[in-house]
Amino acid sequence: MTDPAPSPDEARAALDEAARHADRLRLEDQKLRLVLVVIAVAYIAAGFLLAIPRVQQPAVSPGLILLVVMGGVVVACVVLLRRMRAASRRGITRYFQSIIAFGLWNVTVLVVSVATGWWAPGMPGFHFTISTVVAAVPLVVAAALMGARPR
Amino acid sequence: MSHPRHELDALLGHPVRYSIVALLAGATRAEFGYVRDQVEVSDSVLSKQATALEEAGYLKVHKGFVGRRTRTWLSLTGEGRKRFERHLAALRRIATGDLAGA
Numbered sequence: 368m369t370d371p372a373p374s375p376d377e378a379r380a381a382l383d384e385a386a387r388h389a390d391r392l393r394l395e396d397q398k399l400r401l402v403l404v405v406i407a408v409a410y411i412a413a414g415f416l417l418a419i420p421r422v423q424q425p426a427v428s429p430g431l432i433l434l435v436v437m438g439g440v441v442v443a444c445v446v447l448l449r450r451m452r453a454a455s456r457r458g459i460t461r462y463f464q465s466i467i468a469f470g471l472w473n474v475t476v477l478v479v480s481v482a483t484g485w486w487a488p489g490m491p492g493f494h495f496t497i498s499t500v501v502a503a504v505p506l507v508v509a510a511a512l513m514g515a516r517p518r
Numbered sequence: 519m520s521h522p523r524h525e526l527d528a529l530l531g532h533p534v535r536y537s538i539v540a541l542l543a544g545a546t547r548a549e550f551g552y553v554r555d556q557v558e559v560s561d562s563v564l565s566k567q568a569t570a571l572e573e574a575g576y577l578k579v580h581k582g583f584v585g586r587r588t589r590t591w592l593s594l595t596g597e598g599r600k601r602f603e604r605h606l607a608a609l610r611r612i613a614t615g616d617l618a619g620a
Binding site for chain 2 (some may be wrong): 371372373374375378379381382384385389392395449452453454455456457459463502
C-alpha cells in the first residue's frame, strides 16, 4: 500500500514521462532502419553486378566486387548494431520480422522467376536486376516503417 | 472498489526508480550509460537504484564486452514489467479521476 496518493497532475506527469522514454527509444531504432537500408542497397547493387553480361564485365571480376560489397555490408551492420545503446522491443521485433519476410519473399521471387522463365538462359540481364529490386521490397517497406510512432 | 493508490507499487514510488523502469519498459535492454543519460542521474545514483531494483527482482544486469571495453546492460524482468504495467494502470486511473474503478 502506498500513501499518500499522487495528485492527478502528478500521475499525468509520470505517464507523460513514460511516453517520452518510449519516443526516445524510437530514435535509437533509427540505427536498425539504417541496417535494413544498407542490406537493401547492397542486395540491389549485387543484382546489378551479377546482371552485367560477361563481354561487358569490368577488369575486376564482378564476383570479387560482390564479395567486397557483401563483406562491407557485414562490417557496416556489425558496427551499426554495436553502436546501439538501447533497442525498443517493438523495433527489434519489427527488425527480425523484416529479415524473415525478406527471406521468404526472396525465395518466392526466385521460384516465380525460374518457373515463369523470367530467369532462363538467353534472357537479358536486367531480368535478374528487376527480380533483385522486387525481392528487396520488404526491406524497403520495413525501413520506411521502422521507428514510426505506433497508432 | 479500492482507491487506485493501493495498486501503486511502493518501489516505483521513488522518482529515479520509476524513471529507470519506465525507460526499460519499452526496451529489450539498454546500456548503463544510455539509462544514466536519459534519466539524468550520476553513475553512482543509477548503480544504487539499479541494485535495489535488481534485488527486488524487477531488473536484470548483464555485463559483457564490446571490443576490449566492458559494457553493462540493464533490462526488465517479466515480474518487473508486470509490476510496472500495474503501476501505470493505477496512475491512469488517478490521472483520469477514475477512483472507483471501471
